Structure formats: C-alpha cells, structure tokens
Amino acid sequence: MKTIAFYTFGCKTNQYETQVMKESVLKQFKIIEKNEYADIYVINTCAVTKPASDQARQLLRKLQKQNPNAHVIYTGCDSYLIDKVDYLDSRNVHIVGNSYKNDILSALSCTRDTSLQTKTYSIEKCVSSWDKSRPFIKIQEGCENFCTYCVVAHLRGKQRSKDEALVLDEIKSFVNQGFREIVLTGTNIGSYKDLKQLLKKINQLELDFRVRLSSIEPMYVDNELIDIISDGKFAKHLHIPLQSASNRILELAKRHYTSVDFEKIVNYASLKGIFLGTDII
Known part of the structure; x- marks a missing residue:
C-alpha cells in the first residue's frame, strides 16, 4: 500500500x-x-x-x-x-x-x-474520529467582513453554515466516544446562520460534555449570546479579538465596532462570570 x-x-x-x-x-x-x-x-x-x-x-x-x-x-x-x-x-x-x-x-x-x-464548496463533510483530547467541529466557512489588514476573506469564499443536524450528530458521536469537551470552529463562526439557536439545541442534549467556542468577532457578541454561554454546557470563556482600542484604527481597519462596544461586552461578560481572551495588533 x-x-x-x-x-x-x-x-x-x-x-x-x-x-x-x-x-x-x-x-x-x-x-x-x-x-x-x-x-x-x-x-x-x-x-x-x-x-x-x-x-x-x-x-x-x-x-x-x-x-x-x-x-x-x-x-x-x-x-x-x-x-x-x-x-x-x-x-x-x-x-x-x-x-x-x-x-x-x-x-x-x-x-x-x-x-x-x-x-466556494460544500462544508457538509463530517469527521468520525479525533486523535487529541478535544475534538474540533467545523460549523461554518467563509468570511465577508473584509477587514483591511486580513487576507482570509479573499481566500475562504462566501459565508456558509453547516446544517444544524450534522453539527449535533457530530457532537453526539464524539461524546459517545468518550470526549468531554468539544470546540466549535470556523472561519467566522459568529456569522453562523443562527448561532444562538444552535447553542440552545446543543444545551438541550442529554449528554455529559461541554462545548467551547473558538474565536468570535465582537460584532456578533451581545448580551443574549453571553447569557447562553454563561449557562449550561459551555466553557465559561470567550476569545474576542479587539485588535485596537483606537476607534480611528478600528474604522480604518473596517472593524464594525468601537472600543466602547467592546468595553460593554467585557463588563457584561465579567458580570456573568465569563473569562475573556483577546488579540491586539
């Protein structure tokens, strides 16, 4: 062979x-x-x-x-x-x-x-095994934000979301194999067609596990999302890239939020017991 x-x-x-x-x-x-x-x-x-x-x-x-x-x-x-x-x-x-x-x-x-x-291609393929302690599940592909400093949106195509049923089946498969933490990932997971609904359905699964979100952009994070993460089967952690605290730089970079918006996220996440990580250019 x-x-x-x-x-x-x-x-x-x-x-x-x-x-x-x-x-x-x-x-x-x-x-x-x-x-x-x-x-x-x-x-x-x-x-x-x-x-x-x-x-x-x-x-x-x-x-x-x-x-x-x-x-x-x-x-x-x-x-x-x-x-x-x-x-x-x-x-x-x-x-x-x-x-x-x-x-x-x-x-x-x-x-x-x-x-x-x-x-631009189908993202419906799933995986059945993983050789590390925390499996990743790709739920989304593509980005249409076109931040001025980032090439990824030009390379990964239009935003598209994996079918919700496939995501839930992948989670159940990994949990049944003995995995206890699963990471949801994608190019721009905040743009998933209905991320909050998906997370609510994950939380309803009667299995012993938790889910961690990979990096999510600030413009997709609101109080409702933080409330969902703070309850149930989710790691009490979010990675939210700030990139810059200068509103002028954020505008030039075509980041669709301000430093005040980010501060509000931090304050509410802290109130709900969510730990935050970030990136700064």
Whole structure:
C-alpha cells in the first residue's frame, strides 16, 4: 500500500479539514508520520501571516529536495498566494485550492487549480474520529467582513453554515466516544446562520460534555449570546479579538465596532462570570 503524510499549518479549521482528508484516504493509503518518506505529502497551508506562508513554502521546497519522486499536494489558503518562483518546477507538485480538501486525491490530476470555484464548496463533510483530547467541529466557512489588514476573506469564499443536524450528530458521536469537551470552529463562526439557536439545541442534549467556542468577532457578541454561554454546557470563556482600542484604527481597519462596544461586552461578560481572551495588533 502506498503511503501519505500530512502537514498542517494554522487554525483549528485547518486541523479539522486535515482530519477530513485523512479519513477520506484511509482505504487507499497508509498514513505515516510526517518525518518519514512518503509517496504523497499533503501540506495544508495558512496565509493569515507572512511567517505562516513562508514556513509552508520552505517545507514544500524541503520535501522536493529530500524526496524528489514524491507527489506534494499544496492546498489551503496559501495555495492562492504562492508563486512559481517559490518552489522547484515539477509535475509532482500540485497547487490546489481549498475545495480539493473534500477530494484530496483528485489534486493529483492537475498541477494547479486555484480558481474562484475552489473557494466556494460544500462544508457538509463530517469527521468520525479525533486523535487529541478535544475534538474540533467545523460549523461554518467563509468570511465577508473584509477587514483591511486580513487576507482570509479573499481566500475562504462566501459565508456558509453547516446544517444544524450534522453539527449535533457530530457532537453526539464524539461524546459517545468518550470526549468531554468539544470546540466549535470556523472561519467566522459568529456569522453562523443562527448561532444562538444552535447553542440552545446543543444545551438541550442529554449528554455529559461541554462545548467551547473558538474565536468570535465582537460584532456578533451581545448580551443574549453571553447569557447562553454563561449557562449550561459551555466553557465559561470567550476569545474576542479587539485588535485596537483606537476607534480611528478600528474604522480604518473596517472593524464594525468601537472600543466602547467592546468595553460593554467585557463588563457584561465579567458580570456573568465569563473569562475573556483577546488579540491586539
């Protein structure tokens, strides 16, 4: 049986998508450790910062030199940004957009496809296993905020939400496997079609577990959402990126809130016993 190895850079969403890819090839390939020689390497890239892109490109060149006969599938967000000068010219390199993660082996039939169509794809695929202590469940894809400093909205396509029933089934499957904490993730989870309703339905599941939300933007956080998180099956923690306390900078960055809005969130979350984490540029 031929072998395949996976490298993952970046966010929780990427980690979930790597698991989707792994489960899709189990019957055809033996998945081996990253430091072993493989017939196929898959690099699931990140482009949220320049160092993230640089690391993935360096890895691509390294694998080409170490194992020139292997096929290297370079997917993820940096696939849209990488240029031909960034790697050795070879028919064994396949630069493909995010949609190929749903059928990763189809990438072997082309050398490059980062067309617009690869940014808008179904997100209904689910995973059935996880090799770490806290499984991630991708509930949403895409971003339409277009903050001036962020490239992600240009790479992940339009906002779309996974069917609520699929999310609930994934949660139940993981809890039945013995997992006790599950993380909901996505490119912009606050834009999920009805996040509050989903959280309420999760809270109604008669199972022993808790759910943690990954990063959520301030414009999607209100008192009702905080009330839901403060009760029931949820980790009493939210990560809400502030980015800047300057209203002028927030406006220039096209962040649709003010420092006063953020302060109100902090005050109410504190009142309800919710711990907060944040990012500041």
